[in-house]
Amino acid sequence: MPKFILAIDQxxxxxxxxxxxxxGHVVGMCQKELQLYYPANGWVEQNPEDIWADTxxxxxxxxxxxxxxxxxxxxxxxxxxxxxxxxxxxxTGEAVHNAIVWQDRRTADMCKKLKDEGQEATxxxxxxxxxxxxxxxxxxxxxxxxxxGARMKAEHGDLAFGxxxxxxxxxxxxxxxxxxxxxxxxxxxxxxxxxxxxxxxxLKMLNIPKKLLPEVxxxxxxxxxxxxxxxxxxxxxxxxxxxxxxxxxxxxxxxPGMVKSTYGTGAFALMNIxxxxxxxxxxxxxxxxxxxxxxxxxxxxxAIFVAGAAIQWLRDALGLIKSAxxxxxxxxxxxxxxxxxxxxxxxxxxxPHWDPHARAAISGLTRGATSAHLVRxxxxxxxxxxxxxxxxxxxxxxxxxxxxxxxxxxxxxxxVCQFIADITSTPVLRPIVxxxxxxxxxxxxxxxxGMFESLDDIADKWQSEKRxxxxxxxxxxxxxxxxxxxxxxxxxx
Numbered sequence: 001m002p003k004f005i006l007a008i009d010q011x012x013x014x015x016x017x018x019x020x021x022x023x024g025h026v027v028g029m030c031q032k033e034l035q036l037y038y039p040a041n042g043w044v045e046q047n048p049e050d051i052w053a054d055t056x057x058x059x060x061x062x063x064x065x066x067x068x069x070x071x072x073x074x075x076x077x078x079x080x081x082x083x084x085x086x087x088x089x090x091x092t093g094e095a096v097h098n099a100i101v102w103q104d105r106r107t108a109d110m111c112k113k114l115k116d117e118g119q120e121a122t123x124x125x126x127x128x129x130x131x132x133x134x135x136x137x138x139x140x141x142x143x144x145x146x147x148x149g150a151r152m153k154a155e156h157g158d159l160a161f162g163x164x165x166x167x168x169x170x171x172x173x174x175x176x177x178x179x180x181x182x183x184x185x186x187x188x189x190x191x192x193x194x195x196x197x198x199x200x201x202x203l204k205m206l207n208i209p210k211k212l213l214p215e216v217x218x219x220x221x222x223x224x225x226x227x228x229x230x231x232x233x234x235x236x237x238x239x240x241x242x243x244x245x246x247x248x249x250x251x252x253x254x255x256p257g258m259v260k261s262t263y264g265t266g267a268f269a270l271m272n273i274x275x276x277x278x279x280x281x282x283x284x285x286x287x288x289x290x291x292x293x294x295x296x297x298x299x300x301x302x303a304i305f306v307a308g309a310a311i312q313w314l315r316d317a318l319g320l321i322k323s324a325x326x327x328x329x330x331x332x333x334x335x336x337x338x339x340x341x342x343x344x345x346x347x348x349x350x351x352p353h354w355d356p357h358a359r360a361a362i363s364g365l366t367r368g369a370t371s372a373h374l375v376r377x378x379x380x381x382x383x384x385x386x387x388x389x390x391x392x393x394x395x396x397x398x399x400x401x402x403x404x405x406x407x408x409x410x411x412x413x414x415x416v417c418q419f420i421a422d423i424t425s426t427p428v429l430r431p432i433v434x435x436x437x438x439x440x441x442x443x444x445x446x447x448x449x450g451m452f453e454s455l456d457d458i459a460d461k462w463q464s465e466k467r468x469x470x471x472x473x474x475x476x477x478x479x480x481x482x483x484x485x486x487x488x489x490x491x492x493x
Contacts, residue, residue, distance in 0.1 A: 005451065006021045006235070008076060016032075020442040026435060030061035031185050032057055042106060042347065045099060046084070048086050048095040049094075052171050073233065081265075082184060083187050088162075097147050106142060112137060114131050115131050126202060129187075132356060177217065182296070183246075186287050189206075193298075198216075216417050220448040236452070239442070240441070243437045244437075250435075255272060257273075259401050261305045266307050266350075301351075304386075308324070327411045328377055331379050337377055341483055351392065381418040422471055431463060432465040
């Protein structure tokens with residue numbers, strides 16, 4: 001029997017292929033960085049053909065590097081940067097425009113106009129989302145309105161729309177499967193997550209032809225079969241989820257009240273709220289956590305647009321660090337933040353502020369401030385932003401959050417994990433396998449392929465590598481957090 005699962009983790013700044021065995025252990029990984037383009041202020045794009053080429057490169061690479069025969073791979077799971085929008089020609093498979101990335105703010109005015117028309121309440125009631133350029137719907141509308149000939153082709157059924165998972169599935173299957181999973185569909189602002197269908201009212205609101213849209217499946221399902229040319233064997237694609245839901249799954253947050261927080265390019269905290277759809281009362285999002293065998297679990301989500309990207313900025317734009325790994329020692333080299341705060345609103349502020357026009361700022365600078373204070377402020381920002389989300393989640397839930405399961409590249413930094421625990425006054429648990437986004441995709445694929453028996457089977461495999469307990473005095477916590485809130489007020493538009 002084939003004994004490996006190939007997980008494709010297509011993220012904002014890189015594409016990775018991770019090979020897992022039938023126990024959920026990492027066998028090997030291959031990664032390639034992805035270029036982003038910034039054609040105008042607040043615009044963020046990627047080349048879809050680069051994404052596809054990189055996906056082939058890393059999948060073939062991980063198998064070759066670890067001498068795994070393609071015939072030994074039982075199934076493929078896909079996880080992806082959510083909301084990033086691609087429209088392509090059904091005949092040629094070529095995109096009509098660059099992918100518009102989830103961080104892109106070009107449709108802020110469109111969203112404001114729809115808000116002014118009183119549309120947000122309808123959007124929230126049907127999708128659990130807010131009217132924000134973050135989501136795919138307005139990005140799709142922009143492509144149809146601005147790419148010559150796109151709308152006419154779309155109305156004739158000649159174009160296909162998808163998030164990155166859907167685009168990759170199309171490519172993997174040689175154009176035979178135009179499908180997405182429910183978690184990615186739930187982020188488009190076009191899918192009704194209460195009635196489980198593409199919503200005619202929302203499509204009409206954004207003037208989007210239904211012919212563009214993919215079929216929506218459960219997270220563990222028969223999505224199609226990758227053509228033999230992909231890696232050398234025909235392999236079924238049996239699992240798919242947006243990156244944050246995949247991380248929730250990989251962290252085994254299967255019970256209501258369980259929370260995970262992922263720190264990648266952005267940071268995203270999700271709390272499982274069970275099988276009943278509930279609208280957040282605290283400007284958080286309600287989204288689909290996962291759907292298995294037709295049963296849906298929902299989550300409350302808080303989205304931070306810039307987390308690791310702030311550290312990249314300190315490295316690439318300011319040259320204050322050589323690598324992200326340097327930041328832990330630098331943060332420890334100063335006794336405190338020196339009153340310096342970095343609000344990383346480079347592409348606006350997400351939850352719970354939802355201000356697309358906010359821009360980043362550094363506050364509290366004095367002649368005594370050093371580059372170390374600024375680096376520390378970049379790390380502290382992740383804790384403060386998480387505290388904003390955890391408080392909103394606790395208010396929605398009606399009880400305090402008992403623990404936060406963390407993952408993503410930034411949590412290798414133990415100083416950051418301890419600061420998150422301190423500033424949220426909540427224990428932080430770092431798992432042994434921190435590649436939980438890819439692991440979640442592998443678990444979903446393995447469930448469908450019969451390699452894992454049940455959610456209990458998966459939950460039993462989760463293990464904590466380290467627990468960070470809150471140590472900060474409440475007076476210090478309150479003083480630091482008050483300073484953060486004052487800094488945020490300065491950047492709100």
